[in-house]
Amino acid sequence: MAATDGVLLQLSAAPGTSSRPRAAQARRQAQATKRKRQASRQAPPAKRRSEASSLPAKKTAAKETPRTLKGKAKKVFSPKKSSASSSGRNQEQKPGVKTSSLFKNNPEIPQLRRPLVKQMQENVFSSEAFDELDLHPHLISTINAVLNICHMTSVQKQSIPVLLEGRDALVRSQTGSGKTLAYCIPVVQSLQAMKTKIQRSDGPYALVLVPTRELALQSFDTFQKLLKPFTWIVPGVLMGGEKRKSEKARLRKGVNILISTPGRLVDHIKSTKNMHFSRIQWLVLDEADRILDLGFEKDITVILNAVNAESQKRQNVLLSATLTEGVTRLADISLHNPVSISVLDESHGPSSPEGHAGLDLCAPQPSDELDGFAIPEGLDQYVTLVPSKLRLVCLAAFLLQKCKFETDQKVIVFFSSCELVEFHYHLFLQTLLSVPGVPAPGVLAPGVPAPGQVPSDCTRFRFLRLHGSMDQEERTAVFREFAHSGTGVLFCTDVAARGLDLPQVTWIVQYNAPSSPAEYIHRIGRTARIGCHGSSLLVLAPSEAEYVNSLASHKINVSEMKMEAILSVLTNHDCLKGKRRGSQKSQAVGPQEIQERATVLQTVFEDYVHSSEKTVSWAKRALQSFIRAYTTYPQELKHIFHVRSLHLGHVAKSFGLRDAPGKLGGPAVKKRKVAVRRPDLRRKPQRKCRVAEMLLSECSSGAEAGAAPGGSRSKRAGPAASPGPEGQEECSP
Numbered sequence: 001m002a003a004t005d006g007v008l009l010q011l012s013a014a015p016g017t018s019s020r021p022r023a024a025q026a027r028r029q030a031q032a033t034k035r036k037r038q039a040s041r042q043a044p045p046a047k048r049r050s051e052a053s054s055l056p057a058k059k060t061a062a063k064e065t066p067r068t069l070k071g072k073a074k075k076v077f078s079p080k081k082s083s084a085s086s087s088g089r090n091q092e093q094k095p096g097v098k099t100s101s102l103f104k105n106n107p108e109i110p111q112l113r114r115p116l117v118k119q120m121q122e123n124v125f126s127s128e129a130f131d132e133l134d135l136h137p138h139l140i141s142t143i144n145a146v147l148n149i150c151h152m153t154s155v156q157k158q159s160i161p162v163l164l165e166g167r168d169a170l171v172r173s174q175t176g177s178g179k180t181l182a183y184c185i186p187v188v189q190s191l192q193a194m195k196t197k198i199q200r201s202d203g204p205y206a207l208v209l210v211p212t213r214e215l216a217l218q219s220f221d222t223f224q225k226l227l228k229p230f231t232w233i234v235p236g237v238l239m240g241g242e243k244r245k246s247e248k249a250r251l252r253k254g255v256n257i258l259i260s261t262p263g264r265l266v267d268h269i270k271s272t273k274n275m276h277f278s279r280i281q282w283l284v285l286d287e288a289d290r291i292l293d294l295g296f297e298k299d300i301t302v303i304l305n306a307v308n309a310e311s312q313k314r315q316n317v318l319l320s321a322t323l324t325e326g327v328t329r330l331a332d333i334s335l336h337n338p339v340s341i342s343v344l345d346e347s348h349g350p351s352s353p354e355g356h357a358g359l360d361l362c363a364p365q366p367s368d369e370l371d372g373f374a375i376p377e378g379l380d381q382y383v384t385l386v387p388s389k390l391r392l393v394c395l396a397a398f399l400l401q402k403c404k405f406e407t408d409q410k411v412i413v414f415f416s417s418c419e420l421v422e423f424h425y426h427l428f429l430q431t432l433l434s435v436p437g438v439p440a441p442g443v444l445a446p447g448v449p450a451p452g453q454v455p456s457d458c459t460r461f462r463f464l465r466l467h468g469s470m471d472q473e474e475r476t477a478v479f480r481e482f483a484h485s486g487t488g489v490l491f492c493t494d495v496a497a498r499g500l501d502l503p504q505v506t507w508i509v510q511y512n513a514p515s516s517p518a519e520y521i522h523r524i525g526r527t528a529r530i531g532c533h534g535s536s537l538l539v540l541a542p543s544e545a546e547y548v549n550s551l552a553s554h555k556i557n558v559s560e561m562k563m564e565a566i567l568s569v570l571t572n573h574d575c576l577k578g579k580r581r582g583s584q585k586s587q588a589v590g591p592q593e594i595q596e597r598a599t600v601l602q603t604v605f606e607d608y609v610h611s612s613e614k615t616v617s618w619a620k621r622a623l624q625s626f627i628r629a630y631t632t633y634p635q636e637l638k639h640i641f642h643v644r645s646l647h648l649g650h651v652a653k654s655f656g657l658r659d660a661p662g663k664l665g666g667p668a669v670k671k672r673k674v675a676v677r678r679p680d681l682r683r684k685p686q687r688k689c690r691v692a693e694m695l696l697s698e699c700s701s702g703a704e705a706g707a708a709p710g711g712s713r714s715k716r717a718g719p720a721a722s723p724g725p726e727g728q729e730e731c732s733p
Contacts, residue, residue, distance in 0.1 A: 175525025241472025
């Protein structure tokens with residue numbers, strides 16, 4: 001070996017044999033390493049590098065060789081060009097801000113072509129005062145002093161004289177026109193004027209049925225104010241959520257004016273012995289259309305049968321803001337020779353009680369239904385088209401604008417389900433009131449808040465929620481707090497859409513579109529009440545733009561509010577800026593700045609939703625609730641609101657979820673089912689396989705038994721081997 005090594009060394013050192021080829025090879029290697037270093041300094045963008053790696057090997061080699069050859073004379077990837085291309089493609093992200101493609105791949109927002117229609121309007125006020133009516137002087141002074149009302153509304157002017165005459169009446173008037181006082185005043189006047197003084201132990205003389213608990217509380221408060229001079233007349237309320245024992249004790253002592261929801265009254269009719277209607281003189285059905293919509297038709301039948309069995313002579317009043325077939329059918333059953341009172345604009349021919357006395361009621365025709373919606377004169381209606389990904393940010397920006405930069409704003413936001421109310425209430429409570437970068441636990445304040453700024457913001461920025469799944473005590477407290485407060489935001493379902501008189505409400509936001517134009521009218525009726533001014537905003541997706549034409553067919557006019565105008569308020573919050581290089585300030589506020597700040601706010605929402613598994617599952621439940629509610633639109637609106645028109649990935653973005661909709665299902669649930677499902681089935685196959693092994697030949701059974709006593713060899717053996725727990729999981733459906 002030593003001899004051969006010496007020969008090799010001599011050959012390699014021999015002059016003129018192979019030194020020149022080796023020197024050329026070394027030069028080529030040096031050039032190649034130099035080119036590699038130069039190429040590594042001027043690396044292409046990640047997207048192009050990934051495209052090149054995905055091509056076949058021959059094509060990439062063919063494409064890369066001319067680049068390396070031209071690299072000496074000309075630089076292909078210059079820094080200026082690469083930075084320009086990356087900024088054009090929004091690849092240069094700001095540090096600290098997570099990518100959230102809110103403004104990409106969104107559907108085009110169509111131009112709204114709104115047919116101009118003449119809205120129906122009512123003359124809310126009349127020139128006549130309560131002094132002109134034949135009422136008790138104490139009752140008139142209570143109306144003027146306690147309720148601060150001097151002049152009657154149009155519906156009160158037409159209804160009160162008819163009801164004082166003892167006639168049955170079907171009253172139809174717009175929301176917020178004073179229908180509650182239209183029947184409360186005649187009831188109090190007739191009961192206090194009875195010859196034999198009413199005693200508490202006599203039981204109910206008047207029965208008022210309302211659809212919701214909040215409306216029952218409101219009617220009860222109205223009667224309490226009117227009955228201050230007449231202390232011997234006792235009002236009472238029955239509603240779900242309260243203790244039955246306390247209600248039974250109240251009925252045992254005696255209630256003269258009974259306000260109740262239909263379900264709870266039927267419960268007491270069946271179970272309470274002290275419930276009797278022998279002295280009933282008034283039967284009032286307030287918001288009759290909503291009573292039927294909530295499925296109380298059977299309960300109303302039970303109540304009418306119980307009242308008819310004990311009292312035949314009574315006065316019946318049925319009130320509604322909209323006239324439907326169910327209301328007409330209910331009027332045929334409960335009213336006797338009624339007077340139809342409908343307050344319309346003078347141009348549409350106002351109806352007087354005398355002209356409608358003894359009117360035969362029939363099912364409403366389609367033309368009557370189209371003309372049945374009256375809009376308050378001081379109500380401004382808007383609609384905005386927002387892509388699904390931007391809905392959450394757009395709602396937050398609107399609430400920030402109204403509650404932080406405008407004074408005396410009181411907003412109600414309507415959702416389609418209880419889960420949606422809970423989700424948005426807690427999300428905004430945890431994010432909008434405590435955003436990173438704001439030292440004080442107040443509202444989004446710019447940078448370092450000025451002294452005294454945050455406390456005033458906190459008083460104006462108050463979130464409340466109201467829906468049917470809450471406890472009755474909490475519902476009552478929220479209703480009273482929002483009614484008596486001057487500012488705040490109330491997230492609610494349609495439980496607050498009927499009959500509630502919430503004063504000083506300035507904006508109604510319908511985040512989920514209502515299922516019918518009648519529901520739309522009742523929602524917007526929470527503002528612009530009794531001649532006041534108010535505004536409403538309807539949020540629609542681009543695929544739902546045709547809903548505006550559906551509203552126009554019912555003589556409802558809406559104006560368009562641009563989404564960019566709503567999002568522009570985010571430029572007033574310096575804490576929503578992304579981190580810039582150095583201490584540069586934004587020179588001009590443009591679309592790019594608005595998009596960046598909307599992305600920062602969306603990132604705040606997503607960070608909170610993905611902060612724990614609990615919040616993620618909570619957002620998923622809200623998303624599922626939204627999809628379920630979306631499938632419940634009536635058949636005539638299915639071409640506008642259809643689940644197949646939803647982009648579920650974009651909708652999930654509006655709930656702060658980063659996962660694709662396909663990942664929203666739980667594979668963990670399937671694993672639980674497999675783990676819990678009949679554990680003894682796992683042992684039976686093992687016993688059968690052991691018997692089969694014993695029946696095999698001596699060599700094969702001994703080798704398999706000695707080699708794989710556990711489940712490791714059974715996996716390799718395939719289906720013929722003994723199926724352990726893992727094998728069962730794989731084969732289980």
